Amino acid sequence: MDLVIVDYKAGNVQSVQFALERLGVQATLSCDFETIKAADKVIFPGVGEASSAMAQLRARNLDKLLPTLEQPFFGVCLGMQLLCEHSEEGDTDLLGIIPLPVKRFETDLKVPHMGWNQLEKLQSPLFEGITEREYAYYVHSYYVPLSEYTIAQTSYPEPFSAALQYKNFYAAQFHPEKSGPAGSQILKNFLAL
């Protein structure tokens, strides 16, 4: 299988590659239009700030390419948010693949939402073998509200989208590459889609 991790200098690219390596899978890092287009599956990591990540994508013309992809695609953390329409972070227009907003946590709780929290209402083959209320690792200050595309949710304190699916685009707000054995299982499930 030809697995490509989108490398746009804005992400936790190395950690995702290592997590796949632990599963015995070699992934190619690339920001090349043709390489990504030809891949069997694409993983789109991300940490950092939305507007600078979008600038990196635009600089590589990937803002045009990613919405046209038809193979199974997995956005992680900021990589999930970038798939949406618009983010309150830096008032940024995103890739616009999934018609959802990205909002800042407005809560008395600590922000960033940092640490291990539970996955609930799991409803996707992505969560095959994962039990309800399994813990996953999060670190983020912005979130995607619940929607018809939500395939898992987490509460902080209100429920938000822990994961999304829209056509071939899967996405997780948590970090499967840092979420212990459960996270590895979720990556494995994506590879099996």
Place this chain on the structure above:
Amino acid sequence: MLTKRIIPCLDIKNGRTVKGVRFENIRDAGDPVELAKWYAEQGADELVFLDITATNEERKTFAELVRDIARHIDIPFTVGGGISAVADVEVLLQAGADKVSINSAAIRNPQLVEDLAKRFGSQCVTVAIDTKYTEATGWKVYARAGTVETEHATVDWAKKVVELGAGEILLTSMNNDGTKAGFALDITKAVSEAVSVPVIASGGAGTKEHFADAFQEAQADAALAASLFHFRELDIPDLKTYLKTEGIVVRI
């Protein structure tokens, strides 16, 4: 619910863990990767690696080690020690670290906190604060591994670095560190209430009850300890089971 985090801290010198570690079931307890794997299996929520080497040459070794840790560990980890520039951080994050911790460099050059937050995002910028209380000064911030008193009052400094973009505070009380008499609850609580980002309590852990106090009384979001875990005076599964019976949300 979001859980409270338990964080073992490993001091690294020349790519090896220091502080003699008592682990019978580990092949090489001086090997940070072996030790980190063991902690991950024990249920540690995160790890902190502090590079206590001094020279630039040795720091290159540390970056290689960070890469090796990231390759083998499936929980998040923070690295710190001797970071003074954006370029240092770039190397460590690219090697696979999730967060970096800066201390003296932030005191020398507060702009660094802002630069790091803008470049890499607040979520990966932990500011470590070493603090000491004396009757004459109250709680003050200390630089250079706790050897130099600064002009900063601790709560004010914590607020300032958060304004600049710190995403987390690692607060170590020098009065408590090494005493095993418990965390400094008053200053931990004061900082936790003053800032909107998570606070890690550090220094003084000696019993399970101390952790419960840090979470309940001082409202810390995470608690860090080194020798207590390394010498197996307290095992993480026992600690977490206890915390759960105390009504504290932990990942078991």
